[in-house]
Amino acid sequence: MSDVPAKRLDIQGLRALAVLLVVVYHLWPSRLTGGYIGVDVFFVISGYLITAHLLSEVDRTGTVSLTRFWARRIRRLLPAAFLVIGASLAIAYFVLPSSVLTQNLSEIGAASVYVLNWLLAFNAVDYLAAENAPSLVQHYWSLSVEEQFYIVWPLLILLALAFGKLLRVESRRTVIGVTLAVVFVASLTYSVWMTSSNPGIAYFATPTRAWEFAVGGLLAFAPATFRLDASRASHVILSWASLVAIVGSAYVFDASTAFPGYIALIPVAGTAALIVLGDSANVWSPQYLARHGFVQMLGDTSYAIYLWHWPLIVALPHLTGKPIGLKWGMAILGATVLLSLLTQRFVEEPFRTASGPLRLRRTAYSMMAIGMAAVVGVAAVGASNLQRSYEEAKSGINTAMYAAEGCYGAYALINDCDNPYSSTSLTNPAFAAVDKDSWGRNDPGEKACIKTYPSNLPARDCTFGEGTTTVAFVGDSHAGHLLEPMKKVAEENGWRLRVYILGGCSTFEDQFTIDGLQNPQTIKNVEACMEWSEHVRQSILDEQPHTVIFSSMSWRRLIDPSTIAASFDEYRSSGITPVVLEDVPGMPDGVTGPACVESKLLPCDTKLKERVDPVLEAARTDGTAIVSLNDVLCDDTNCPPVIGGAIVYTDEHHLSRSFAYTLTPILLERIPALVRQ
Numbered sequence: 001m002s003d004v005p006a007k008r009l010d011i012q013g014l015r016a017l018a019v020l021l022v023v024v025y026h027l028w029p030s031r032l033t034g035g036y037i038g039v040d041v042f043f044v045i046s047g048y049l050i051t052a053h054l055l056s057e058v059d060r061t062g063t064v065s066l067t068r069f070w071a072r073r074i075r076r077l078l079p080a081a082f083l084v085i086g087a088s089l090a091i092a093y094f095v096l097p098s099s100v101l102t103q104n105l106s107e108i109g110a111a112s113v114y115v116l117n118w119l120l121a122f123n124a125v126d127y128l129a130a131e132n133a134p135s136l137v138q139h140y141w142s143l144s145v146e147e148q149f150y151i152v153w154p155l156l157i158l159l160a161l162a163f164g165k166l167l168r169v170e171s172r173r174t175v176i177g178v179t180l181a182v183v184f185v186a187s188l189t190y191s192v193w194m195t196s197s198n199p200g201i202a203y204f205a206t207p208t209r210a211w212e213f214a215v216g217g218l219l220a221f222a223p224a225t226f227r228l229d230a231s232r233a234s235h236v237i238l239s240w241a242s243l244v245a246i247v248g249s250a251y252v253f254d255a256s257t258a259f260p261g262y263i264a265l266i267p268v269a270g271t272a273a274l275i276v277l278g279d280s281a282n283v284w285s286p287q288y289l290a291r292h293g294f295v296q297m298l299g300d301t302s303y304a305i306y307l308w309h310w311p312l313i314v315a316l317p318h319l320t321g322k323p324i325g326l327k328w329g330m331a332i333l334g335a336t337v338l339l340s341l342l343t344q345r346f347v348e349e350p351f352r353t354a355s356g357p358l359r360l361r362r363t364a365y366s367m368m369a370i371g372m373a374a375v376v377g378v379a380a381v382g383a384s385n386l387q388r389s390y391e392e393a394k395s396g397i398n399t400a401m402y403a404a405e406g407c408y409g410a411y412a413l414i415n416d417c418d419n420p421y422s423s424t425s426l427t428n429p430a431f432a433a434v435d436k437d438s439w440g441r442n443d444p445g446e447k448a449c450i451k452t453y454p455s456n457l458p459a460r461d462c463t464f465g466e467g468t469t470t471v472a473f474v475g476d477s478h479a480g481h482l483l484e485p486m487k488k489v490a491e492e493n494g495w496r497l498r499v500y501i502l503g504g505c506s507t508f509e510d511q512f513t514i515d516g517l518q519n520p521q522t523i524k525n526v527e528a529c530m531e532w533s534e535h536v537r538q539s540i541l542d543e544q545p546h547t548v549i550f551s552s553m554s555w556r557r558l559i560d561p562s563t564i565a566a567s568f569d570e571y572r573s574s575g576i577t578p579v580v581l582e583d584v585p586g587m588p589d590g591v592t593g594p595a596c597v598e599s600k601l602l603p604c605d606t607k608l609k610e611r612v613d614p615v616l617e618a619a620r621t622d623g624t625a626i627v628s629l630n631d632v633l634c635d636d637t638n639c640p641p642v643i644g645g646a647i648v649y650t651d652e653h654h655l656s657r658s659f660a661y662t663l664t665p666i667l668l669e670r671i672p673a674l675v676r677q
Helices: 009-027 035-061 066-094 098-112 116-125 140-166 172-197 199-204 210-219 233-252 262-277 293-300 302-320 326-352 361-401 444-449 483-493 511-515 520-543 561-573 593-599 614-622 657-661 664-670
Strands: 462-464 469-475 495-503 547-551 577-581 625-627
Touching: 009 035, 009 233, 009 262, 009 293, 009 302, 009 326, 035 140, 035 172, 035 210, 035 233, 035 262, 066 098, 066 140, 066 302, 066 326, 066 361, 098 116, 098 140, 098 361, 098 593, 116 140, 116 199, 140 172, 140 210, 172 199, 172 210, 172 262, 210 262, 233 262, 293 302, 302 326, 361 657, 462 483, 469 483, 469 520, 483 495, 483 657, 483 664, 495 520, 520 561, 561 577, 561 614, 577 614, 614 625
Parallel strands: 469 495, 469 547, 547 577, 577 625
Antiparallel strands: 462 495
16 A cells, blocks of 8 residues: 555556455445455555665665655545545544444544554454444445554664664675565464454454564565566466465455464465566566556555445445445446546545645655644544533433333333333443443443453452342343343342353353354363353352352353253252343344434344354243343334334344333342242
C-alpha cells in the first residue's frame, strides 16, 4: 500500500489482485471465504519496496534519514487516510444507530493514531466485546500494522548498522540481511505459537505479522541475475503456480483456518515468488495480464480502494434497511472506484508530489499532529457526551427496574400493564448496548466470579449468602446474564448460592464435541472447557449442594445428550437435584437487539423455534426439571425485542442487565419449588 520507487507493472498487478480479494471477501464472504489473505499480499509487497528503498539509501549514504523517510510516509498515506476517517466520523454521527456509536468512536480514535490493531486484539479476547459489530474503520487494523512497520523498520536497519559497526562487519547489506532473517524466524515462530494459543490476538498483533514484511524485505537482497528468463516456459509455469497459491488460498481458507500461523506461508510464498520472478511480456504469463490498463488503474488506486470500500459496506444497510446483495454490492464497487479515483487525483497525488511549504518535513509532521489531535478530540467529545447520556438513562432505568409494582420490562406482563410490547420513554438503544453489568462487571465480587476462556483454569468460584440450603448455579455467559436475579432469588429464600460460570463453556463438553470440530483453536477451547467442567463436577460432588441449576447456550455446541443424562444421574445418585434453565430465544443471527430496535434493519420480532438442544433433550429423557422463560420472552407467535419499554437483548443473545433483573419475580415463582431443602 506504499508508493513505488521504480514502478513495476507486475507489482501493481499484485496490488490490484490483493485489493480485489479483500473487497470481494468483504462484500460476499461466502463466495470468497479466504479473501482476507489479500492483506498478507500487501504486507509482503510493502516489505519488499520499503526495504529496497532503505537499502538504496544505505548504499548511497551509509545510513537512513528517519525524519525524511517518515515525512514521505506521512505525505503519501495520511491525507487519504484522514479523509476517509473524517467521512467515517460523519457517517457514524448521521447514519449509524446510536447503539453502536461508542464503539465506532473509540475505534476511529484508535485508527487515527494507528493502534487499532491492538484495540481489536484486546477486544478479541474480551468476551463482552468479541461479538461487537464491525465498525466503519475496522479495516484500519492492517494500516495500523503497516504504519508500525514504517516506524520500526528504519530503526531496525539503523540498529543493524550500529551492531555491524560494533562487530566490524564490512558489508552493511550482510548485517541488515541477517537481522531481517532473525526477525523472520522469530516472528514466524511466535505467529505459529500465538495462532494456536490465542488466535484473536494473533490475527491483529503486529509481531505475528512482522515475518511477512521480513519475507518481502529479504527479497530486496535477491540479485536481478537470480531471476529466470521471463521468456522461458519455466518462468511461465512458476508464475502461474505462484498465482494459484494466492488465489487458491483465497478460495480454500475460511474463518476456521488457523491464521496467520504456518498456513499463511502459502499466500506469502506465492507473493514472494511472483516478486522475485519479476515482470514478463510473455502473453502466456500472468504478469502479462497485469499490463492491462484497468488492472494498472486498480493497482494505482488500491490504497484508496482499500480505504473507501469498508465504510460503504458498513453504512449502506443502515441507509437501505436491507442486507447487501448482488445489486447493492455492485453499487458499492462502483462508488468505491469513483471515490478512489477522485481521492488519488485530488488528495494523494497533490500531497505526494507537493512542492514548496508542503514539501517541508515540519509541514508533514504538523499535518499529522493536527489531524490526529482533531480526530481524537472529536471522538473523545462524542464519547463523553454519550457517557453522560448513558448515566442519565441509567438513573431512570435503575429506578424502574427495581420497582416490581411498575410496568418496566417483565413487570409489564406480571402486572398486566397496557401495551406490554410497546416502546416507552425508557426505551434507549444506545444505553441497552452497554447495559451488561449483570455479566460480572457490576461489582468486584461478581467480576471475580465470571471468567471467559482462555483464562487460567480453574475459574474462581464464588459464594453469595450463608443459608443452610446450598444451590449451585452453573453455566456459561447465559448463566452470567441471569446472575443478578438469581442472587436476588437466593437472598429472598435464604440460600447459599455457589456460582460456577465460565463464558463460552456449557459444562457438558466432552470428546464427542471435539470429534465434530476442525479448527485447532476451537478444539483447544473445548479442551479447556472439559478441564473446567471436571473441576465443577468434582467441586459439586465434594460440596454436596442441595440443587444444581444449569444455564447455558448449549444448543450451539455438538454435545452428546447421553453424556449429559449420565451427569444428571450421577448428581441424583449423590443426593443432588439437577435443574435445567432453558436458554433464551435470542435475536436473529447477526442482529443485535439495540441496533434492530433503533434502525429497523430487519423485522425485530423473532419467531420462537424448536431448537436441537442436547441439554434439554437429556432433561426431557430422564425427567430432569426444566424451567423455561419462553412464555415471558415470547407471546403466542413472536419474541418481541422490547418488553415493558426495556430492550430485551444487549446484543444477539445476551439479556440486558435491566431487563434480566425484571425476571426476578418469575424466577422467584418457578425455581424455589424445584430446590431440595
